Amino acid sequence: MRVVMIGPPGAGKGTQARMLGERFGVPQVSTGDMLRDAQREATPLGREAQRYMDEGRLVPDDIVIGIVERRLAADDSGPGFILDGFPRTVAQAEALDAMLARRGTPLDAAVAVDVPRADLIERLAGRLVCRTCGTMFHRTFDPPATSAVCDRCGGELYQRADDREDRITRRLDQLAKEVTPVAEYYRRGHLLRTIDGTGSRDEVLRRITASLPA
Numbered sequence: 001m002r003v004v005m006i007g008p009p010g011a012g013k014g015t016q017a018r019m020l021g022e023r024f025g026v027p028q029v030s031t032g033d034m035l036r037d038a039q040r041e042a043t044p045l046g047r048e049a050q051r052y053m054d055e056g057r058l059v060p061d062d063i064v065i066g067i068v069e070r071r072l073a074a075d076d077s078g079p080g081f082i083l084d085g086f087p088r089t090v091a092q093a094e095a096l097d098a099m100l101a102r103r104g105t106p107l108d109a110a111v112a113v114d115v116p117r118a119d120l121i122e123r124l125a126g127r128l129v130c131r132t133c134g135t136m137f138h139r140t141f142d143p144p145a146t147s148a149v150c151d152r153c154g155g156e157l158y159q160r161a162d163d164r165e166d167r168i169t170r171r172l173d174q175l176a177k178e179v180t181p182v183a184e185y186y187r188r189g190h191l192l193r194t195i196d197g198t199g200s201r202d203e204v205l206r207r208i209t210a211s212l213p214a
């Protein structure tokens, strides 16, 4: 199963990508996570990306396309992948198509998760992420059993710099500009599935699974 998840930050893309990956036995590949790993390790690429990410701007296409290309060449991506946070520009979508065409493994679907803007702000401002395993929690809607500790692995939970309230509006404005052309690109290719992202995680997962090819 080869799927890309598109949609705004906070729409639940990451959570759904993780659940879909587990369901289909394929890796969830998140460009945001890979870029944050590179930052943590302070690689040259990580330092370059940080300037953009801290301001809620997109990292340049050539950097992100290179990361995805290397990741999809890994053995565990053979049976497929759930790409989360990529592509975010039409140039990235075209580069992905070219990569997959070279391997003879075209995309099965592009899933757009749709959530009203007011809900997105509420979700992002309360979001907590595990530093060790990347699992997401929410202060109000999905709190961890122990404050600031990950239920899954015991890692430390933190608020991403770009989830601070002053940065969220900027990211949401950015996303309106980025999601529409990418969604259009996949609509033209008849791969777009627009899914209502409101309701419980399991409800959203059921809607997505029902929309995917058998």
Ligand code: AMP
Pocket (backbone or CB within 6 Å): 009, 031, 032, 033, 035, 052, 053, 054, 056, 057, 058, 059, 060, 061, 064, 084, 085, 086, 087, 088, 089, 092, 162
């Ligand atoms: P995310 O975790 O998907 O919300 O991504 C966090 C940040 O990483 C974004 O605000 C961008 O700065 C950067 N980023 C992640 N994926 C991409 C991408 N496909 N293209 C450009 N920048 C990206």
